[in-house]
Amino acid sequence: MVLYSKNIVLENEVREGFIEIEGGRIRAILDSWDGPFADYGDQVIFPGFIDIHIHGWATGSFWFEKTAEAVLEMCRTLPYAGVTSFLATSGADSIPEIKACIHAADTAWEKTHGEMNEAGAEILGVHLEGPFINPKYKGMQREECCIEPSLPVMEELYGTFRHKELCRHMTIAVERQGAREVLDFCREHGIQTAIGHSAATFAEITAMKDAGIGGVTHTYSGMRGFHHRELGVVGAALYYDDLMCEFAKQTGLTVSHEAFDIAYRIKGSDRIILTTDCSGLAQTQTEFDHYIRQMKFVKDGDRLRIDHYDGRQEWIDPHDYEAVRHMEMSYAESVQNMAAHTKVGWLDIMKMTSLNPARYIHVDDRKGKIAPGMDADLTIMDTELNLVSVYCRGKEYRR
Amino acid sequence: MVLYSKNIVLENEVREGFIEIEGGRIRAILDSWDGPFADYGDQVIFPGFIDIHIHGWATGSFWFEKTAEAVLEMCRTLPYAGVTSFLATSGADSIPEIKACIHAADTAWEKTHGEMNEAGAEILGVHLEGPFINPKYKGMQREECCIEPSLPVMEELYGTFRHKELCRHMTIAVERQGAREVLDFCREHGIQTAIGHSAATFAEITAMKDAGIGGVTHTYSGMRGFHHRELGVVGAALYYDDLMCEFAKQTGLTVSHEAFDIAYRIKGSDRIILTTDCSGLAQTQTEFDHYIRQMKFVKDGDRLRIDHYDGRQEWIDPHDYEAVRHMEMSYAESVQNMAAHTKVGWLDIMKMTSLNPARYIHVDDRKGKIAPGMDADLTIMDTELNLVSVYCRGKEYRR
Numbered sequence: 017m018v019l020y021s022k023n024i025v026l027e028n029e030v031r032e033g034f035i036e037i038e039g040g041r042i043r044a045i046l047d048s049w050d051g052p053f054a055d056y057g058d059q060v061i062f063p064g065f066i067d068i069h070i071h072g073w074a075t076g077s078f079w080f081e082k083t084a085e086a087v088l089e090m091c092r093t094l095p096y097a098g099v100t101s102f103l104a105t106s107g108a109d110s111i112p113e114i115k116a117c118i119h120a121a122d123t124a125w126e127k128t129h130g131e132m133n134e135a136g137a138e139i140l141g142v143h144l145e146g147p148f149i150n151p152k153y154k155g156m157q158r159e160e161c162c163i164e165p166s167l168p169v170m171e172e173l174y175g176t177f178r179h180k181e182l183c184r185h186m187t188i189a190v191e192r193q194g195a196r197e198v199l200d201f202c203r204e205h206g207i208q209t210a211i212g213h214s215a216a217t218f219a220e221i222t223a224m225k226d227a228g229i230g231g232v233t234h235t236y237s238g239m240r241g242f243h244h245r246e247l248g249v250v251g252a253a254l255y256y257d258d259l260m261c262e263f264a265k266q267t268g269l270t271v272s273h274e275a276f277d278i279a280y281r282i283k284g285s286d287r288i289i290l291t292t293d294c295s296g297l298a299q300t301q302t303e304f305d306h307y308i309r310q311m312k313f314v315k316d317g318d319r320l321r322i323d324h325y326d327g328r329q330e331w332i333d334p335h336d337y338e339a340v341r342h343m344e345m346s347y348a349e350s351v352q353n354m355a356a357h358t359k360v361g362w363l364d365i366m367k368m369t370s371l372n373p374a375r376y377i378h379v380d381d382r383k384g385k386i387a388p389g390m391d392a393d394l395t396i397m398d399t400e401l402n403l404v405s406v407y408c409r410g411k412e413y414r415r
Numbered sequence: 416m417v418l419y420s421k422n423i424v425l426e427n428e429v430r431e432g433f434i435e436i437e438g439g440r441i442r443a444i445l446d447s448w449d450g451p452f453a454d455y456g457d458q459v460i461f462p463g464f465i466d467i468h469i470h471g472w473a474t475g476s477f478w479f480e481k482t483a484e485a486v487l488e489m490c491r492t493l494p495y496a497g498v499t500s501f502l503a504t505s506g507a508d509s510i511p512e513i514k515a516c517i518h519a520a521d522t523a524w525e526k527t528h529g530e531m532n533e534a535g536a537e538i539l540g541v542h543l544e545g546p547f548i549n550p551k552y553k554g555m556q557r558e559e560c561c562i563e564p565s566l567p568v569m570e571e572l573y574g575t576f577r578h579k580e581l582c583r584h585m586t587i588a589v590e591r592q593g594a595r596e597v598l599d600f601c602r603e604h605g606i607q608t609a610i611g612h613s614a615a616t617f618a619e620i621t622a623m624k625d626a627g628i629g630g631v632t633h634t635y636s637g638m639r640g641f642h643h644r645e646l647g648v649v650g651a652a653l654y655y656d657d658l659m660c661e662f663a664k665q666t667g668l669t670v671s672h673e674a675f676d677i678a679y680r681i682k683g684s685d686r687i688i689l690t691t692d693c694s695g696l697a698q699t700q701t702e703f704d705h706y707i708r709q710m711k712f713v714k715d716g717d718r719l720r721i722d723h724y725d726g727r728q729e730w731i732d733p734h735d736y737e738a739v740r741h742m743e744m745s746y747a748e749s750v751q752n753m754a755a756h757t758k759v760g761w762l763d764i765m766k767m768t769s770l771n772p773a774r775y776i777h778v779d780d781r782k783g784k785i786a787p788g789m790d791a792d793l794t795i796m797d798t799e800l801n802l803v804s805v806y807c808r809g810k811e812y813r814r
Binding site: 218237242243245247254255270271272274277278281282 | 644654669676680
């Protein structure tokens with residue numbers, strides 16, 4: 017299979033050419049091609065978007081459902097959101113619940129692993145967001161499950177993985193007792209770490225820098241804010257060049273466009289990773305209070321009830337993709353929205369959506385750029401950044 | 416008179432050469448010179464530092480004493496701090512007290528105006544820091560004197576100036592009722608305006624941008640802080656490229672070095688003005704509580720008493736320059752201190768200390784750069800940024 021475009025976003029340039037795909041991988045980038053090809057004209061071919069912080073999407077939620085089926089449902093639908101691979105992200109739940117998540121990820125991975133898999137977006141592993149976070153900055157996590165970092169607990173969680181390479185990323189409050197031991201463990205086992213849901217002071221982060229912290233989770237949100245004498249987590253994220261800043265959904269909802277723009281001017285596209293932090297809200301198994309949106313999502317038999325703070329109620333079928341896909345901003349929409357408010361070029365978008373996350377979670381041997389030998393993961397948008405088509409390991413997903 | 420250096424900091428380059436001075440002005444920058452000259456070797460000749468936010472210095476305080484003699488004392492001693500011209504800065508006092516300040520500035524200006532004046536540093540005018548500021552962010556200003564912006568009061572203050580060109584700068588809380596009328600008046604009368612001691616939201620500042628606000632006073636301090644959904648004054652200062660950020664004393668005391676560095680990375684040396692915001696603490700006429708330093712300065716007969724919060728007491732002669740000059744960090748020391756923590760070159764320092772403030776308060780027809788026709792105001796430092804010598808309108812001040 018061969019794809020043509022005037023605008024193929026490579027690692028260091030945007031060029032015209034043909035992408036030859038074979039066996040789910042990119043075989044070559046060619047100047048000319050004599051055979052048949054799919055003509056994308058001036059549409060922009062990005063390496064596939066990688067979402068390293070996603071709990072759930074539309075009809076499936078790893079976080080809420082904790083089943084392999086939920087993960088497979090995410091794999092199936094995420095290409096329609098522009099995403100070709102992802103880290104299934106857990107939350108601060110009880111240890112048995114997190115272990116259930118790990119089992120679900122292992123099982124889903126087993127079912128979808130192999131050449132020419134047609135399951136859709138690829139699960140690259142798990143992002144453990146907690147349980148070692150600070151209840152002071154719990155955000156929408158469960159306070160009673162925010163526990164102090166513990167090496168035995170970390171070992172237990174890691175031990176639960178049947179496929180160790182799926183344990184890829186952990187968000188942790190580095191100021192809490194025991195954090196250093198957990199950070200050391202993560203570094204030794206190739207698990208990326210990020211500061212998040214954290215009350216750490218600038219000095220506490222500075223003292224812990226040598227433990228190999230890689231970044232900051234949903235920068236600005238769920239952390240000690242910036243003050244000019246106590247820079248907090250936000251100040252450290254901006255100040256330290258080597259910390260990668262993850263941003264979730266640039267909707268202007270959780271982080272204002274201007275606040276993102278300020279961070280962008282300091283960090284640049286080399287040090288920012290875009291994620292969605294989507295939950296798959298419709299899949300809540302109990303009830304979920306979204307204080308920013310001012311609505312509560314409640315499981316009501318086999319339907320989802322939305323209780324608005326102003327008293328209105330709605331019912332939705334949680335298994336109807338069309339009905340629920342607009343409940344959260346998709347990855348592709350987030351990219352478009354971000355680009356509408358901050359001056360970014362296609363190369364910048366490529367870095368923040370694919371190259372940076374691939375390197376960050378150490379899958380850059382096969383993901384993160386359009387180059388020979390890489391997985392044929394492609395996200396194709398028009399020049400206005402509307403999603404056109406997605407290829408996951410060579411198979412096209414288009415609605 | 417001719418000065419030689421390997422390192423003369425011009426507007427766009429650092430060059431070797433000779434500065435020819437005549438009649439208090441720079442006559443020429445020369446490649447070679449046959450006559451006698453003062454040899455500064457590799458010492459760095461900057462255009463004279465301009466402090467647009469200084470209430471008092473060591474043995475004289477415009478703010479506390481409100482006399483022409485206090486201003487003349489500042490003129491006499493400021494060259495030893497590296498400063499060649501300044502705006503005498505008032506505070507939030509009662510209207511009669513501010514009028515006394517204006518009279519003092521007028522009188523001092525009359526006594527020192529004219530060719531070849533040898534009074535030392537030049538008073539360029541007055542910076543009215545208040546009274547139109549917000550008591551919520553009063554800092555060390557008097558709460559009862561923080562009043563709502565009022566056009567009649569502004570007209571009364573402006574009317575008090577015998578020399579209208581001395582009314583050069585006003586710090587104002589732009590969110591307060593009546594601010595637009597005062598801002599309009601200032602723009603019409605060539606008075607620069609800056610947001611300070613302000614609780615303004617980002618939206619309030621955005622709505623007021625068309626009124627011609629020029630900058631932000633002591634950025635970070637005395638203002639609504641940064642939050643990622645409500646950017647406040649700090650966020651507006653960082654976000655809007657056309658707002659000039661004034662920073663007071665980069666000691667790491669009021670603003671941490673890292674917080675300054677973050678602002679520097681966004682604003683750059685083209686959009687920052689360094690000031691001291693020194694008070695002349697020894698000249699307090701009553702008592703002055705410095706909550707950041709944790710000490711209280713008290714007038715005790717003809718001596719100054721310092722009551723430390725920990726119970727210790729000291730007495731100092733407020734008229735002994737050597738005894739009091741270290742009570743606050745000087746302009747020259749602030750520059751050295753700032754450069755020790757942020758990567759700035761000599762051209763950057765020149766902009767933040769001289770070119771930017773000269774343009775900001777509209778004295779760039781004669782101040783702010785080393786060029787033919789400009790006043791011969793020069794601040795000379797060694798390559799470690801230790802102060803060596805200062806020239807004010809051609810006259811050397813060296814201790």
